[in-house]
Amino acid sequence: MECGWVKLSDMVKAVNTRSVGREVVKGPVDKAMEVLEALARPGGPHRLGEIARRTGLAKPTVHRHLRTMAENGFAEPAEGGTYRAGPRLLGLAAAALNESRALELARPALADLRQRTGHVAVYAVRHASEAVCLEQSEPAREYRMDTRPGHRSPLHTCGVGLAMLSAMPPEDVGAVLDAPGLDAHTAHTPTEPAALRAVLAQAALRGYAVDDEYDAPDVRSVAAPVLDAEGRVVGAMGICGLAFTLDPDSVEVFGPMVRAAARTVSAGLGAQPPALGVVKPARRGEGR
C-alpha cells in the first residue's frame, strides 16, 4: 500500500474537494470507520495486522485508531493482542437496529415465512451495490449458507439484491448494472446488463425475484422488495435454501408467499399496494 499519487494534495486543496477523478480521498474519520467495520466483521476477535490488511491501512494507523476506540468503549482488547467490538458499540448497534421500523415489522414476517416454508428467511438492505443482511430467522444453521446478519453480497448475485433492483428507479439500476466488471460467483451468475435486465423484468412482473444459484452453487433464493410510503425501496426479504430442496416447483409456490410477506411489511410502512401486475419504479426522493 504505497500510496502512489504524489502531488494529489495540491489538486485536492486547490478545489477544496474530497474526491479527485474517480479516486476518493480518505480522511481520518473515513479510515476509522473502515477499522470499525473490520472490527465487527464475523469471525471472532481480530488481530491488528489482519485489520490492517483488510483495510489497506498502515499498522500504526490501525493501532492508533483501535486505541482511540478502546478508550471510548467502541473496541475492547481481547486476549492474544486481538480486539473485539466494545460495549458502547454494541449498545449503539442494539439501539440502531431497534430503531428501524422496517426491521421491527419484518421480524415476525420472517419467522412466519420460516415456519411456513421451512427455509431460512432473511431481511436485507442496500448499501451501494451490495445487499447487507440484517436479520435472519432462527437459523437452524443447516448448511453454512452465508446469510448471517452482517453478510454482504453484490446486488446482482443474490435474491434480495435482485428484488431490490427490480423495484429501484432506472437511474440507480443503471449505476449498478452498467458498472464494469460485475463478477460471477458461480457459473450461473448473469453478469451481462442485458441478461440482468431480463431477470429484473421478470421479477418486477412476478413481484418476486429468483436467484438460481447465482450467489453460491446449490443454493437458490426467492425474495421480494420492501417499499416505504413514497415507493422507495428500503430493503428486501426472502427465503434461501439448497437447490434440491428449494426446487423450481417450490419456488412457484413460495414466491407468492414471499411477495405477500414483503407487501405486508411495506404496507406497515405506509406503502400503497402496487397496481396489479404493473410495477412502476418510484421517483427517487430527495437530495438532502
Next chain:
Amino acid sequence: MECGWVKLSDMVKAVNTRSVGREVVKGPVDKAMEVLEALARPGGPHRLGEIARRTGLAKPTVHRHLRTMAENGFAEPAEGGTYRAGPRLLGLAAAALNESRALELARPALADLRQRTGHVAVYAVRHASEAVCLEQSEPAREYRMDTRPGHRSPLHTCGVGLAMLSAMPPEDVGAVLDAPGLDAHTAHTPTEPAALRAVLAQAALRGYAVDDEYDAPDVRSVAAPVLDAEGRVVGAMGICGLAFTLDPDSVEVFGPMVRAAARTVSAGLGAQPPALGVVKPARRGEGR
C-alpha cells in the same frame, strides 16, 4: 509491561500530549464516535442542531462528520434535513451483535424468563459506569419502562448494574462507587458508597441483585451477573416490572430463577459454577 490500568492514561497521554491537566483532548475520531452515537440514539431521525447540542460540538463540525458518514453509508439523510443510521452501520451492528456469544446464549434464556415470570427480561453489558441494555425479551411494551435496547442507566441505579457490580473485582467497584456525585434517580436510590456496598454484599450472598425502585419510581428489577471462563463479568440479565406486580414476595420467588438463568449462560461461556454461597471476585484479566 503488564502494569497497568492505574495511571496508564496519564503516562500514555502525557507523552502523546493528548491530555492537558485534567481535561481530555478529543481528536476527530473521538468526536466522530460521539456523533455516531448521537445519531443512533432512540427517538427517530435526529436533526443536526440537536446532535450538536447533545455532543457539545460546533455545528460545522457535526455537519462535516455527518456528511463523511453519509458518504460511507454510516449515516443516511432523512427528510427534513434529519439524519438516521445508514445501511452500513446497520450491517455492522447486526454483525457485531451476532458475534456476541454471550448474547446468543442469553436470548433463549431471556425468552424463558419472560415466559416463566411474566415480566420483561433484559440482558445488559457494562460501559464505564453505566449499564447498557443490549436485548430485551419481546417487550409487550406494557408500560413504558425504558429498557429498550441501547438504553443506559448508571450501574448503581439498576438491577443489572448492581448485579454486575456485585461480581466485579473490588478495585473496579471502588472506581465506580467512590466517584463523586452519584446521582439519585428516585428517592430510594442509595448513593452513599457504604449503603451501596451493603446492597452489593447482599446481592453477592444471594446471587442476585434487587433494584427497589432505585432507577424509576414504581419499578423494581431483579438481576444476576453473567461471567466468562475466567470469572470476569461480561454482563448481567434480569427481569423488570412494576413494583406492585413485582412485589417483594415475587422477588423472592423470581430471584433464584434469574440467578439460575444467568448461571446457565455463564456455564455456556465456560464459567465454573461458584463455590456455594461464597462469591469470589476474580482477578481482572487485563493487558495482553
Next chain:
DNA sequence: CAACCGCATTCCATTTGACGGAACGTAGGT
C-alpha cells in the same frame, strides 16, 4: 544458540485535514 520471522507497539518529522467563528441562504412564525 543464534539467526530469523511475524507481530504488536513506539517514535517522530512531515503535512494533511479538522476546527469553529463568522457569514450566507432559507424557511417559518409573528
Next chain:
DNA sequence: ACCTACGTTCCGTCAAATGGAATGCGGTTG
C-alpha cells in the same frame, strides 16, 4: 417586511493524522 432558528459554506489557524523506520517480544528454523 422583521425576526428567529436552522442547515450550510467559507476560510485562516493550528492541532491532529500519517506511515516509514526503529524497538521489543515470542515462536520457529537452521
